[in-house]
Amino acid sequence: MPYLVCAIITAISAAVSFGYSIAALRTAGGEAKTLALYAGGRSAALLLGAIAALVLQQAGWLFAIATMMIIVQAFDAYIGTTIKDRLKTFGPALTALFNLAALIWAILG
Template sequence: MAYFYLCAAVTLISAAVSFGFSINAFLKAKKQSTDAFANSMYAMSRSFSLVLASVIPLFYETYSYLLTVTIAMICVQVLDGFIGIKIKDTFKTIGPFATAAGNGIVLILLLLN
């Protein structure tokens, strides 16, 4: 039971951090081109949806649902890490990879119990 809520919390934190970065991109894009602004709104809407999806396991203890949301967030973080490599930003590379690894470890602990 404790691993379930630990995994749910780590997944929610991961989604919230991702949403925070999308808000930052949205605020910066307001000053740029229309395409950048539109793209940032798409990213923000998807990130917000992942936050909402990550909140649900805190209220309904459904292992299959938590597994699905956690795997989705691990994929998002791994892909964000590759984007960090592409743009040559150490913080935006190490942070997402570390978050994905942490989320993966907690997921493994959940599955082993």
């Protein structure tokens, strides 16, 4: 059960990150669009990794992807504070904390 919870939270986190990059891609223009493409590529890779963790049931794989998503969400929360957007601060921060708790549970469980 701890593995599945961690894998699901990680996949949801990666999917939300990917969704934000797609939304940015749709609204961006010029150089911002290029940056959104890079972000989308990285988000897609993390989402595929999270899905693989669900399918493959490999603890090491999940722990690596979950750790990466925790770092991504922590940076997203920091970015949210710099742009003074509460939703973009607390949403990623809470996601990172839930993912961290699930990762610790999966490691110990």
